[in-house]
Amino acid sequence: MLVVEIEKKLGQFSVNALFAGETGATVLFGPSGAGKTTVINMIAGLLKPDRGRIVLDGEVVFDDAARIDLAVWRRRIGYVFQEGRLFPHLSVQHNLDYGRWMGGHTADPAAFAHAVALLDIGHLLERRPGKLSGGERQRVAVGRALLMRPRLLLLDEPLASLDEARKADIMPYLERLRDEAKVPMIYVSHDAAEVKRIASRVVRLDGGKVVATGGVELLSA
């Protein structure tokens, strides 16, 4: 369970987000420039809100009144970036293991095998990110975030850099992730067709404000 009540001013633009996320995929939907990425950067801890609070599974990770601002690396929130951001100097295998190393967890071959099978990336393990296609890179990025055992998974337009055919290829993996991995997801997108497939609920953002929350019926409005 995630509760977000945050405000941030960025020059002329201000973001004011108030919503809750539960199991399944909560989609932040809105046109580009609506402040979607700003919101999830604040949830991840990469950007500090001016005011408000963020509570994840009962733990306050940010609260300006109580002066709580948990460091990014302590939040255990997985983040799949739009452009993957795989470590170019590490193999796919080591990229996938990175979160486990940093968390100090022992190897869990079953979890690893499960993620690798779920995303169909077993044949890529020895390669380096520079040798992957866009779709492969995003699947590895999802696997990397998943294998750090996150409490919450943030996905920032994970398909935006891919062409239509590739998007269609990856969508089933994301649906399986939502249904099987049991990690709540915050999924950012401006693509209605994509949102219809993945969303358990929709938070509609425009001009930095939440304008509506509800089910996928919001998309036709």
Added chain:
Amino acid sequence: MIELSPQEWTAVALSLRIAAVATLVALPFGVAIAYVLARKSFWGKSLLDAVVHLPLVLPPVVTGYLLLITFGRKAPVGAFLADHFGIVFSFRWTGAALACGIMAFPLMVRAIRLSIEAIDRHLEDAAATLGANRIWLFLTVTLPLALPGIIAGMMLAFARALGEFGATITFVSNIPGETQTISAAIYTLTQVPGGDAAALSLVIVAIIISLAALVASEWFARRASARLHGS
């Protein structure tokens, strides 16, 4: 063929040792200063930048003289280090390494700083979300991504240290077997009648060492950047 006297071979070996020690000892400081200059903003940053670059713009003799009045046996810092830690720089090869390290430092810092500035900070954000604290993030992402620049910086520093003359001879003189490097030995040989042939041999040795260092660093840098770009 190159024929060198034992004393000249000593100068060659000493030069290599001094340049290698100067480069290796300067490296951690170089990485730290380069990181601070590339990433942090603080009061006095331009002053630090200027101080780091001073050896590049000062006449080497001036740097050598400043070292002499700071690290000499009777100078304040020199006396303190000698009395408390037994570290003596004046008229020792260690002093030559100190002079070479300081002269080479700006070149090393510049190369490493550029490579740190070129790193995509988004990768560091990604590492932080994956649970890497600052130290791990630096060791597992920043440092490996800066490696080509670090190698280039070490190479430049080594070459500069190998060629150092003015600051070294001012600070620790030109003592055969202790502080006489290739450069100083060539200088001495050109000052004595009939020294030209031996000087030329040392010149050839200097060229060979420099070329070898260049080739080696190219090879390492290519390997490092190939690792980064996926082969």
